[in-house]
Amino acid sequence: METLTLLSPDVLAADLVGGATLSLAGQLVALRQQNRDLRQENETLRSSNAALEATVAQLESEVQELRVRLGQDSLNSSRPPSSDLPQAAAKRKQRKRTPSSRKRGGQPGHPGSFRGLLPLQQVDRVVVVAPEVCGPCGQPFPSTPPRRRSRAWRRQVVEFVGRLTVQVTEYQLEVRRCAECGKRTRAALPVGVPQGTCGPRLTAVVAMFTGRFRLSHREAREVLAALWEVPLSLGTVTRLQRVESAALKAPYTAMREAVQKAPVVNMDETGWRENKQRAWLWTVVTASLTVFLIDRSRSRAVVEVLLGAKFAGVVGSDRYAAYSRFAARMRALCWAHLKRDFQALSEREGAAAALGRWGLAEIARMFVLWHRFRGGEIDRGELLRLMVPVKARMGRLVRRGAASGDRKTAGFCGELTKWWEALWTFTRVEGVEPTNNVSERALRPGVLWRKGSFGSDSAAGSRFAERMMTVAATCRQQGRRLLDFLVAANEAALNGTPAPSLLPAVQGV
Numbered sequence: 001m002e003t004l005t006l007l008s009p010d011v012l013a014a015d016l017v018g019g020a021t022l023s024l025a026g027q028l029v030a031l032r033q034q035n036r037d038l039r040q041e042n043e044t045l046r047s048s049n050a051a052l053e054a055t056v057a058q059l060e061s062e063v064q065e066l067r068v069r070l071g072q073d074s075l076n077s078s079r080p081p082s083s084d085l086p087q088a089a090a091k092r093k094q095r096k097r098t099p100s101s102r103k104r105g106g107q108p109g110h111p112g113s114f115r116g117l118l119p120l121q122q123v124d125r126v127v128v129v130a131p132e133v134c135g136p137c138g139q140p141f142p143s144t145p146p147r148r149r150s151r152a153w154r155r156q157v158v159e160f161v162g163r164l165t166v167q168v169t170e171y172q173l174e175v176r177r178c179a180e181c182g183k184r185t186r187a188a189l190p191v192g193v194p195q196g197t198c199g200p201r202l203t204a205v206v207a208m209f210t211g212r213f214r215l216s217h218r219e220a221r222e223v224l225a226a227l228w229e230v231p232l233s234l235g236t237v238t239r240l241q242r243v244e245s246a247a248l249k250a251p252y253t254a255m256r257e258a259v260q261k262a263p264v265v266n267m268d269e270t271g272w273r274e275n276k277q278r279a280w281l282w283t284v285v286t287a288s289l290t291v292f293l294i295d296r297s298r299s300r301a302v303v304e305v306l307l308g309a310k311f312a313g314v315v316g317s318d319r320y321a322a323y324s325r326f327a328a329r330m331r332a333l334c335w336a337h338l339k340r341d342f343q344a345l346s347e348r349e350g351a352a353a354a355l356g357r358w359g360l361a362e363i364a365r366m367f368v369l370w371h372r373f374r375g376g377e378i379d380r381g382e383l384l385r386l387m388v389p390v391k392a393r394m395g396r397l398v399r400r401g402a403a404s405g406d407r408k409t410a411g412f413c414g415e416l417t418k419w420w421e422a423l424w425t426f427t428r429v430e431g432v433e434p435t436n437n438v439s440e441r442a443l444r445p446g447v448l449w450r451k452g453s454f455g456s457d458s459a460a461g462s463r464f465a466e467r468m469m470t471v472a473a474t475c476r477q478q479g480r481r482l483l484d485f486l487v488a489a490n491e492a493a494l495n496g497t498p499a500p501s502l503l504p505a506v507q508g509v
Contacts, residue, residue, distance in 0.1 A: 061407075064349065068408075071347055075340060117156055128152070166228045169199075192494045198240055200490030202230070204483055206237055207244035211468030212482060214449050245464040247489040250499040252467045255291050255474065258503050260308040262286040264431040266316040267306070267323065268439035269298060270447055273455030274462050281446045281466075282306060285439045287431065288504045290473035292446065294462040300325050314429055316436050319415065331422035332429070334436035339363050341412060352409045355401050362394050370426070370434055380427075387427050394423075442473055474502045 106112065120126070133140050173187040194200070209220040217237045224230040232240075259265060265284050272279040272294055282293045284306050295302045300322040307315070316332040317323045323331065342363065346356030366387070373383045398420070401413030416423065426434040446469060449455075456462045475482045480502075488500045 065408075068344065068348060072344070075343055117154055123156065164228050166230060191496070192491065194243075194494060196236075196239065196243075198232075198236070200494060201483075201487050203240045203243055203490050204486035206232070206240045207464075207468060207486055208483060210237065210241060211244075211464065212472045214445075214452050216453065241464045242460060243493075244486065244490065245460070245467055247486075247493040247499065248467040248471055249463075251489065251502055252291075252470055254501060254503055255289050255470060256293075256306070259284045259286055259289055259291050259306070260311055262289070263313045264316070264429070265307065265313060266433075266436055266439040267303070268317065268436060268443055269302075269320075269322075270443050270450075272446070272450055272462075275456075275458055279455065279462070281443065281450070283439050283442045283446070285442050288474070288477055289502070290442050290470060290477060292466040292469045292473075294456070294466050298322065314425060314432055316425075316432060316439070318436055319419070328419050328421040329425075331419065332425035332432045332434075333419055333422045334434075335363060335366065335423075336435040336437060338416075338423075345409060345412070348406070348408070350406065351404050352401075352406045355397060355404070355409060355413075358397050359394075362390055362397065366390050366434070380430075384427055387424070391424065395420075445469060445473070471502065478502065478504075 130145070131141060171189060171193060173189070175184050175186045177184050189195070194203075198206070206220060206224070209215045209223060210217065215223065217234050220237055221232050221234065224232055265286050267282070267284050269280050269282045272281040274294060274296065277296065279294055279296050280298045280302070282295060282302055284291045284293075291306070293302070293306055295305075303322050303325065311326075312330075314330055314332055315323060315326050316334065318334050318337045339360065342356045342359035344356070345352045346360060347353070348356065369378075369383060369386050369390070372378050373380070378386070398413045398416050401409045402417060404410055404413075426432045446465075449465065449469075456465055471485060472482055475485055485500060485502070491497075492499045
């Protein structure tokens with residue numbers, strides 16, 4: 001752009017006096033042109049400055065977002081504790097409450113946990129030990145026992161005997177020739193005898209080792225060889241898993257159908273691998289059943305497969321979009337996830353931090369009331385009454401956050417407004433908890449399985465994993481022995497009888 005020189009009035013006057021050829025009208029035209037050029041240049045500079053300010057604002061927002069991401073840990077996001085960096089662990093240590101003066105372990109008055117004595121009918125061997133001399137004075141006791149048996153202290157010792165009994169049964173199938181046709185006939189195996197070399201109990205033990213205790217195939221082989229001197233090949237271990245999986249198909253299917261009629265369920269999902277491809281491990285937890293499903297998808301279609309298209313109960317979950325097919329009145333959002341979100345807001349800058357701290361304070365008050373209700377101090381009516389001011393303050397917080405200029409805060413509070421009714425389902429529906437911890441704890445064995453074996457190598461392996469985890473978790477819920485159930489399922493498959501069931505007497509209870 002050309003540089004324009006402004007002519008002062010003195011210069012103009014000198015030019016006029018000196019008889020300059022430039023006329024006054026020409027000077028005015030030049031000044032007007034100069035003014036227009038300056039205005040245009042000023043407008044260009046204003047536009048450039050606005051663009052630069054917008055760029056700076058965008059970069060500052062990105063920097064803040066990156067700082068938030070760098071500060072994410074297991075306390076302010078959905079990341080697992082295993083992903084925390086050392087500095088995050090130090091920060092978590094700083095957040096811990098001040099330790100009390102009590103010593104670690106059980107406190108005075110806490111009921112101890114002791115192994116009870118077995119009745120004498122279950123004792124294999126009784127050894128009577130009598131003292132030979134008096135402890136205080138050293139006087140020898142008579143060698144003949146007293147007429148009246150004195151008090152005896154009982155101590156039971158449990159020990160393995162020999163090579164941990166293994167029974168090998170040989171079936172000799174005779175072959176006989178027919179006198180009429182001259183052809184030979186071999187005897188068939190009796191009903192209940194497996195076609196392979198492993199019986200129903202050994203099959204159940206192998207399934208427990210690999211499916212419940214998450215031993216690798218090689219480790220399971222080593223344990224069987226070391227403790228029972230039972231040699232198995234890796235292929236046999238895989239075959240026994242498939243035999244157990246087939247035996248559990250009917251009970252598993254029945255439990256899948258039962259959870260669709262439960263009044264309250266909790267759901268969650270985590271990553272899985274099937275044949276080196278991305279997959280997902282889903283779980284549905286009711287009061288007495290826990291069902292797992294491995295699927296390649298994480299969409300709402302899997303939710304419909306698990307719960308059915310006509311599910312009419314309440315679903316406790318996080319805010320993942322796959323569960324949004326249910327209306328707010330049918331959902332119960334997890335407050336533990338909300339607490340992490342408010343913790344993340346409190347670590348931001350400006351108004352978001354104040355809203356985050358406010359939300360954490362209200363959540364703390366809410367949980368105090370919930371624990372009083374769970375402890376029997378107040379009934380449900382009193383819980384609803386005491387929650388009214390908490391709900392009112394949370395409502396003001398959400399409205400203020402939705403109207404804030406912070407994009408993250410506004411989006412989060414807008415979502416809470418959409419699902420506001422689902423935040424308080426636990427206050428009015430029996431059996432609903434304010435958190436989704438029950439399903440997250442149910443997924444923990446699956447997470448450990450995934451970390452140890454990287455998932456499953458085939459669809460058949462996924463079926464074994466989901467069925468074993470389902471039966472193991474449900475037996476634990478119901479206080480039943482897992483090994484006994486696995487053996488019963490195997491024997492039913494061999495005998496052609498109905499499989500055992502884990503369904504409660506009243507479904508959903």
